Amino acid sequence: MRSDALSNRMRILEAAAEVLAVPGDTSMKSIARRARVGQGTLYRHFPTRESLVLQVYEAEVDDLVTAVPALLGSLSPQDGLCAWLRRLLYIGRCMPQFAEAMSVVGEASTEQCQKVYRPLLDALSVLVSANATDGTIAPGTTAEDVFTLLGPLWRIGANGAAGARAERLFEVLMRGLCPQAGAEDQ
Known part of the structure; x- marks a missing residue:
């Protein structure tokens, strides 16, 4: 260049x-x-707004991607997935432009969007796969499914009562993804 x-x-x-x-x-x-x-x-x-926004937040994405091996090395697959998703949720709620861009990217997005989105999806796939191997995630769950389920939680505000609501809904999401966790706690 x-x-x-x-x-x-x-x-x-x-x-x-x-x-x-x-x-x-x-x-x-x-x-x-x-x-x-x-x-x-x-x-x-930057041919699209999403490609620019995702590039701006590339450091946060890199941190998420590189955290996966450490999470799986120090936590159970289920706890690693939960910690990783909690961080992604925090980023999406505190940086609404990132959440908006993530909700738009997918099959028809630009190459620049895919440079950010694909590694994030691959990292989540590793966590989902580790949970599938461990038998702690609902059978047939994919990383794309998890992104789809997490997306609406990004729209909840980042402070006060909204924060408590987002945390409560995140716990519901995790119980649905990893049903054995709910059974063990009872």
Whole structure:
């Protein structure tokens, strides 16, 4: 990549991080304006809003992906899955643009979106597979299923009573995913 193109890309990512960090106008137009680039330049680097948002939150995604071996090395598969999903839920609730982007990505998303989404899905697949091997997850459960189930919890606010509600619903989700956990606690 040429140095001017790399400079533009870095300015766009920096501007996007700043814009996404505060409530208000988080449009692509406002990000381009903050980065001091034209919208054409912005869309050349990031063809969709989702690809830009996921790139901004790439560090959080990398942390989640690299945490899987340590979780499985130190916790039971079920506890590792729970800890990992709890962290993903926290990120999604505190960073609503990330949650929104994750809900859009999938089969028809851009290559840039897949660069972030695919490793996350693969990491979750490892956790789901470890639980399947351990017999602690509902048979036939896939990583895609878990993402689909977690998605609505991202829409719950990140503080106060909403936080307590999100935690309660997360526990319901985990009991559904890992039904043996509920049976053991009784």
